[in-house]
Amino acid sequence: MKEELDSWARIKKEWQEECSRLYNEKAEEPKFTNSGIPLKPLYTHEDIQDIKCEEIGMPGIYPFTRGVSPLERRFEPIAPLPTMGYGLPEETRKRLDLYLDVPGLSGISICCDMPTYHGYDPDHPFSRGRVGQCGTSICNTQDLEKIFDGVPLDKIKVGINAPFAGLAMFALYIAYAEKRGIPPDRLKGTSDFSRMYKAAFGSHPCFKPKRAMKYIAEIVEYICKNKMTGWQGIFLDGYIIREQGGNAIHELAFVLAQSIGFTEQVIEDGFSADDCLSIMSCKLNGHNDFFEEIAKFRAFRKIWAKINREKFHCKNPESLNLKFVGTQTGGATLTAQQPLNNIVRVTVQTLAAIIGGTSWVDPAAYDEALAIPTEEAETIALRTSQILFHESNVKNVMDPMAGSYYIEHLTQKIEEEVYKMLGEIEKRGGFVKCWEDGWFRRQIEDESYKWRREVDSGKKIVVGVNKFITDTEIEVPIFRVDPRVEEIMVERVKSFKNSRDNEKVRVCLGKLREVAQNDGELMPPLLEAARADVTLGEMMDTLREVFGWHVYR
């Protein structure tokens, strides 16, 4: 042993001498990860001496640093969960058909236009110019039918990306499935419409934070009551935190704060922490700092397990092991300049996410900084994850970076930093209070501005933007939504509203208002409304009138 140590000390000394011989005058400029963790030029076993073997552990075993299931990488392909949606619902269906035959497809996520996203009907004055742009338009069960007719809703996971519509969209979807004869307990999906808390991180209008949390928590409660075992509860979102300019530490700390906030709400409503935590899912952002991203996934699994065991005393093993941590590669890392370079960025980000152990990846299309993707760009994105998965052999071994001095050190550093930030959030009164105070937004905006100033000064290089600029830009095809979509959807919803039983609609909305005013359970009147052809916008307008609707900044 003594000999070994001596020999290590000798080698290390030799290396140090060699370094000073070769680089003696030049003081190495300090390097940092994207989130500001200081880096040494080299890591050795000395840097991970304090890390116990059981902290690193084994995959599928608490604290899950190395992965959520014991042999996931070998047996379950990383199935892509593509996001799609534009224009008329039937146009979205056409694009959906491109994917339905992809082997191993685990699910699809339907992208909604901005009015649907916020729960407005196409004929609402705020919707002008935006119907069918950046997503498809959904306001009633007929629109859902045009998208999902014949799609096996009990076999593939469905997400509907309308974060601010919350329960109202859930009610529409359940009412539509009922029409198809599929009861809630057979549905599979993710609650993409549960992300109203996004308003804590960006300029979105929303109910008052506390009310918004209760509104979203009711999704979990409905799932529990109806034994919807194939449906994931609250969908946590780290993606938005990164897109708004936060770093990897903000991303993990704020996602965990969301989870803590919702769990506390669900407990307050009379359910258990396990009810809430065992069915959560989460989307993280696939970003540029390759090793930091890998370490981020590892640290996230570990902190998740520890917090839920130590803070909430969870008993259900599923609560400690977040099986559905997906990745969407960062849209804001893509550049409008030299857009084809984005294919390379997306490849690096996707690779890091796969090595980090993500459950699924949604690689961005290269033209996202220009417009919504063309079919060709979307296909390249899908092929990117397929090439990585089938050709690169990275999937054969679990958690392949474990034991790397650097990765283990970085995983530990990230964990420390995230705990520090969680402590700060707790000190400030928790998720709802920090949201109300605009604290999250200030953190993110400051980080975003810091990054941007570094790009402006040339300290941070963005290829094609502040370095390696070319005069001639390659023209790439741009996807456009037919502007007549708005006209068609407005007409449709108007004639829909004229042809239904409007007395029934009035009664349903009256009931909804009454329940909302009394802070009662909203799902029953919402479902009744959805069955009576009340539109998404009408339900949301009623709730907005009762709960208020503001941009908090």
Next chain:
Amino acid sequence: MYIDKGIQTKIRVLLCVATIDGHDRGVKYIARKLRDAGMEVVYTTYNLIEEIVDVAIQEDVDVIGISSSTASHTTLFSDVIQSLKAKGAEDKLVIAGGVIPTADIPILKKIGVKAVFGPGTSGDEVVNFILANSDGEKNKVVK
């Protein structure tokens, strides 16, 4: 503060993004850059075009910058410029930012948008454009 020939002017800028759009990262960066350059910046979110125009008139701004990243720019900017004209406020410099395809820039310029700043634009570029194209005349203060 922009000082030229003894005349001190402070340029007033309204920057906004639709509440229904939500992509505010770029516009908030520009807001800080313009403030750092000595301009007065009013930042707001809006639901209806009329709100932008009314605030612009009430706050007597020289420049209106609107960020749009959800493909509604053509309708949005033609509505804004029409409304400014109807209210006799067409002298305000209207600029655009956000995700706007290059092919649409000539269309927006024809409508009356003076400049379009896409993703990756440096804040200095926007500052310089405003300094070159707006004299902040309404807020002239003789030194």
